[in-house]
Amino acid sequence: MTERRLPPHRLALIAAAVGGIALLATTLRWDWLPEYREAILGGLWLTLTLLVTTSVAGFLLAIPLGLVQVRGPRPLAWLARGFCTLIRGTPLLLQVWLLYYGLGSLFPYLPGVRQSWLWPYLTDPWPYAFLALTISFAGYEGEVMRGAFAGVPKGELEAARSLGMHPFTILRRIWLPRAVQRVLPTLNGELIIQLKATPLVATIAAVDAYAVFGRIRQETLMVYEPLLLMALIYLVLAGLITLAFGALERRWSRHSGEP
Amino acid sequence: MTTLHAAPHTAADDDAIIEIRDLRKSFGQTEVLKGISLSAHRGDVISLIGSSGSGKSTLLRCLNLLETPSAGTLRLLGEPLPFRERGGQREPADRRQLRRLRARLGMVFQGFNLWPHLTLEANVMEAPVQVLGRSRDAARAEARRLLERVGLHHLRDAYPATLSGGQQQRGAIARALAMSPEVLLFDEPTSALDPELVGEVLAVIRDLAEEGRTMLIVTHEMQFAADVANRVIFLDQGEIAAEGPPDQVFGSTRTERLTRFLGTAALT
Ligand SMILES: Nc1ncnc2c1ncn2[C@@H]1O[C@H](COP(=O)(O)OP(=O)(O)OP(=O)(O)O)[C@@H](O)[C@H]1O
Ligand SMILES: [Mg+2]
Numbered sequence: 001m002t003e004r005r006l007p008p009h010r011l012a013l014i015a016a017a018v019g020g021i022a023l024l025a026t027t028l029r030w031d032w033l034p035e036y037r038e039a040i041l042g043g044l045w046l047t048l049t050l051l052v053t054t055s056v057a058g059f060l061l062a063i064p065l066g067l068v069q070v071r072g073p074r075p076l077a078w079l080a081r082g083f084c085t086l087i088r089g090t091p092l093l094l095q096v097w098l099l100y101y102g103l104g105s106l107f108p109y110l111p112g113v114r115q116s117w118l119w120p121y122l123t124d125p126w127p128y129a130f131l132a133l134t135i136s137f138a139g140y141e142g143e144v145m146r147g148a149f150a151g152v153p154k155g156e157l158e159a160a161r162s163l164g165m166h167p168f169t170i171l172r173r174i175w176l177p178r179a180v181q182r183v184l185p186t187l188n189g190e191l192i193i194q195l196k197a198t199p200l201v202a203t204i205a206a207v208d209a210y211a212v213f214g215r216i217r218q219e220t221l222m223v224y225e226p227l228l229l230m231a232l233i234y235l236v237l238a239g240l241i242t243l244a245f246g247a248l249e250r251r252w253s254r255h256s257g258e259p
Numbered sequence: 260m261t262t263l264h265a266a267p268h269t270a271a272d273d274d275a276i277i278e279i280r281d282l283r284k285s286f287g288q289t290e291v292l293k294g295i296s297l298s299a300h301r302g303d304v305i306s307l308i309g310s311s312g313s314g315k316s317t318l319l320r321c322l323n324l325l326e327t328p329s330a331g332t333l334r335l336l337g338e339p340l341p342f343r344e345r346g347g348q349r350e351p352a353d354r355r356q357l358r359r360l361r362a363r364l365g366m367v368f369q370g371f372n373l374w375p376h377l378t379l380e381a382n383v384m385e386a387p388v389q390v391l392g393r394s395r396d397a398a399r400a401e402a403r404r405l406l407e408r409v410g411l412h413h414l415r416d417a418y419p420a421t422l423s424g425g426q427q428q429r430g431a432i433a434r435a436l437a438m439s440p441e442v443l444l445f446d447e448p449t450s451a452l453d454p455e456l457v458g459e460v461l462a463v464i465r466d467l468a469e470e471g472r473t474m475l476i477v478t479h480e481m482q483f484a485a486d487v488a489n490r491v492i493f494l495d496q497g498e499i500a501a502e503g504p505p506d507q508v509f510g511s512t513r514t515e516r517l518t519r520f521l522g523t524a525a526l527t
Contacts, residue, residue, distance in 0.1 A: 155368055158325055158368070164363075169389050178374070
């Protein structure tokens with residue numbers, strides 16, 4: 001993982017970007033913006049909601065997925081390993097489609113589902129989008145957490161055991177915090193990958209930021225302007241994630257005693 | 260086996276704080292401990308010496324069950340520790356009893372093993388709060404007192420990675436002391452230290468010995484082993500090869516095996 005502070009070449013890039021944007025803002029057509037403001041904000045909202053909820057839920061799933069692979073019990077370890085391998089080995093687009101078209105088309109055949117309060121949700125694309133992005137993140141981070149749990153020096157855990165700590169206390173107070181501390185630098189990159197995976201939900205008719213810009217391009221017949229604005233939005237989001245992690249890491253990893 | 264000083268291994272050695280009989284430990288096919296019997300009484304300071312690979316660490320780790328003995332009986336703080344078989348593995352039968360006993364046995368490791376994500380003070384507070392259910396305020400006050408005692412009061416807000424080895428080890432001793440343990444187990448507490456830092460840690464341990472604490476110390480510092488202990492146990496290839504007061508074990512009657520070992524360990 002590369003250092004994610006702000007070295008000089010970064011500053012130069014940012015300056016170039018700002019200059020470029022200023023140029024584009026003055027030379028290209030932006031008169032369609034006011035009309036689509038609401039739609040863009042709505043799409044952005046869904047993208048952000050999906051990003052935050054799926055990475056939080058996915059990470060929460062990744063903790064047990066990583067833990068059982070390191071600690072057992074054996075059968076659960078195999079299950080977890082199988083799950084991670086499956087998720088990591090297949091395209092996310094396939095997972096999204098399998099859930100939406102596969103699982104989604106099975107529900108109507110279950111007795112009583114059409115009448116239940118769940119039905120309106122089950123016909124919406126976003127639960128499938130949420131589920132697919134969550135298990136995908138869980139699959140990747142499960143593997144990362146496996147490595148992180150395994151990488152916490154055994155002596156630190158033995159010290160805790162030798163003091164009479166309960167295994168659950170050790171997990172909560174020592175093992176998990178130390179493992180999370182170790183994955184923080186990786187997590188930054190993984191979150192940006194997750195951000196860039198969210199447009200796939202547009203393929204099941206969820207209206208995220210990407211889908212909104214697709215619609216704008218269709219309706220206005222403009223080629224570059226919507227794409228440029230979209231790129232800028234994703235770039236800014238990625239930048240914000242990196243900034244947030246920089247701050248987190250400075251708080252958390254400073255004392256890890258590791259290179 | 261040459262036993263210069265036979266400890267009273269009677270069946271009813273009730274005031275023994277640690278008593279093990281015929282303890283064996285194998286890793287796979289290799290038997291590392293080949294039937295160790297010993298008892299420690301309140302106030303005993305026992306030095307465990309022996310060449311590398313003789314099983315000193317394994318013995319110490321068996322005493323607080325970081326390793327499960329393959330055979331033999333164990334009484335800790337007057338309580339017999341039952342084992343059971345589970346899935347072909349031997350393990351302590353009563354996990355709760357094990358945790359309760361561990362809380363009363365302190366262990367200090369060669370590699371310090373402080374928790375890097377906590378400050379020194381938080382390291383010392385952790386077990387009293389999480390295991391004994393002390394209030395944070397009480398635990399903090401006690402932690403400060405202990406850090407003062409090992410000369411680290413001014414570094415209480417420092418993180419382990421910023422400390423020298425000697426400071427980390429003194430912090431680890433404070434962490435063990437915070438549980439008011441009835442026995443302290445030291446596994447080569449100074450072996451990972453630069454020579455100039457050994458003294459500060461030995462001074463703390465010596466101080467604890469003078470206080471009358473019960474301690475088992477694995478060490479390669481022969482002079483220290485002789486000075487601080489009232490009993491020395493020489494372990495050789497998984498067996499007790501000599502045992503007794505330091506002046507006897509190191510004295511003129513020392514066995515041939517011990518002489519050979521001391522020759523390599525260079526008694527200073
Ligand atoms: N977890 C383990 N698995 C397999 N073998 C082990 C394990 N722990 C220790 N051993 C072996 O048991 C023997 C005794 O090891 P132990 O660490 O108890 O020796 P020691 O007397 O403490 O040596 P040192 O002075 O080097 O610390 C060694 O041969 C070691 O390789
Ligand atoms: Mg050892």
